[in-house]
Amino acid sequence: MTIQEAAQRSGLSAHTLRYYERIGLIHSVGRNSSGHREYAEQDLQWLEFLTRLRMTGMPIAEMCRYAELRRMGEHTADERRELLERHREHVRSRIAQLSQDLAVLDYKIESYREQGCSPRTLL
Amino acid sequence: MTIQEAAQRSGLSAHTLRYYERIGLIHSVGRNSSGHREYAEQDLQWLEFLTRLRMTGMPIAEMCRYAELRRMGEHTADERRELLERHREHVRSRIAQLSQDLAVLDYKIESYREQGCSPRTLL
DNA sequence: ATTTGACTTAGAGCGCACTCCAAGGGCGAC
DNA sequence: GTCGCCCTTGGAGTGCGCTCTAAGTCAAAT
Numbered sequence: 153m154t155i156q157e158a159a160q161r162s163g164l165s166a167h168t169l170r171y172y173e174r175i176g177l178i179h180s181v182g183r184n185s186s187g188h189r190e191y192a193e194q195d196l197q198w199l200e201f202l203t204r205l206r207m208t209g210m211p212i213a214e215m216c217r218y219a220e221l222r223r224m225g226e227h228t229a230d231e232r233r234e235l236l237e238r239h240r241e242h243v244r245s246r247i248a249q250l251s252q253d254l255a256v257l258d259y260k261i262e263s264y265r266e267q268g269c270s271p272r273t274l275l
Numbered sequence: 276m277t278i279q280e281a282a283q284r285s286g287l288s289a290h291t292l293r294y295y296e297r298i299g300l301i302h303s304v305g306r307n308s309s310g311h312r313e314y315a316e317q318d319l320q321w322l323e324f325l326t327r328l329r330m331t332g333m334p335i336a337e338m339c340r341y342a343e344l345r346r347m348g349e350h351t352a353d354e355r356r357e358l359l360e361r362h363r364e365h366v367r368s369r370i371a372q373l374s375q376d377l378a379v380l381d382y383k384i385e386s387y388r389e390q391g392c393s394p395r396t397l398l
Numbered sequence: 399a400t401t402t403g404a405c406t407t408a409g410a411g412c413g414c415a416c417t418c419c420a421a422g423g424g425c426g427a428c
Numbered sequence: 429g430t431c432g433c434c435c436t437t438g439g440a441g442t443g444c445g446c447t448c449t450a451a452g453t454c455a456a457a458t
């Protein structure tokens with residue numbers, strides 16, 4: 153699959169795919185006879201997971217670390233799991249925080265709905 | 276209250292407080308006789324709400340818009356409410372997305388826990 | 399044979415949200 | 429008075445994560 157197809161299917165831009173490869177997030181994408189990238193199904197699965205890590209707020213540097221561990225082989229499985237577990241905690245507390253913020257937002261909107269429009273809550 | 280106290284209590288840096296004032300997020304903070312900022316209790320409440328909007332991912336530009344509407348007076352209450360309602364939708368879908376990502380993360384971690392360590396799921 | 403268009407690389411540029419700096423002012427303590 | 433410290437301002441710098449440019453290669457279409 154060409155870089156454009158991979159971009160389409162992963163939802164990332166071709167620019168970003170090259171960037172990810174350059175910084176070591178994606179390793180050894182195949183090339184065809186004229187030097188163009190050829191993405192395999194496996195690359196797409198990896199990209200999908202990377203994208204999920206990004207969307208949940210993992211910094212690029214930490215994703216690089218994870219990618220590096222993965223390249224190092226199976227004996228790094230424990231460390232990879234621990235990295236993911238730490239990240240999971242981040243995601244959990246993010247969800248908790250957002251839920252709390254959502255409740256405040258609900259309250260604020262409700263205050264606007266009540267015609268009272270009391271200045272104290274509508275700062 | 277001095278800028279340092281306001282920084283402490285709001286969790287923002289003094290630099291950020293000045294920046295927020297400069298871009299119009301905070302309006303007309305009082306000054307004392309020597310030109311130093313003096314924050315009032317009301318400013319702190321407003322900062323707290325601003326911080327909540329930021330933490331939930333509202334861009335600065337949109338917060339400025341909200342601050343501007345607020346300054347324009349009560350006849351903008353509807354528009355402010357609509358802005359908050361749109362933002363609430365963003366927050367809701369963010370929570371939904373994160374919850375889904377969390378489930379994938381759980382699954383991945385579980386795969387690591389099972390000694391099998393099957394390559395297909397541990398990309 | 400030449401044009402078109404997608405690809406390659408190294409490296410520069412951008413938008414966001416801060417974060418810091420330089421130059422100067424004001425005030426209390428010694 | 430002068431030292432130290434915190435404040436002021438305008439403007440420059442930073443870190444992150446892309447995003448784009450320039451210059452060149454290659455292959456298919458005309």
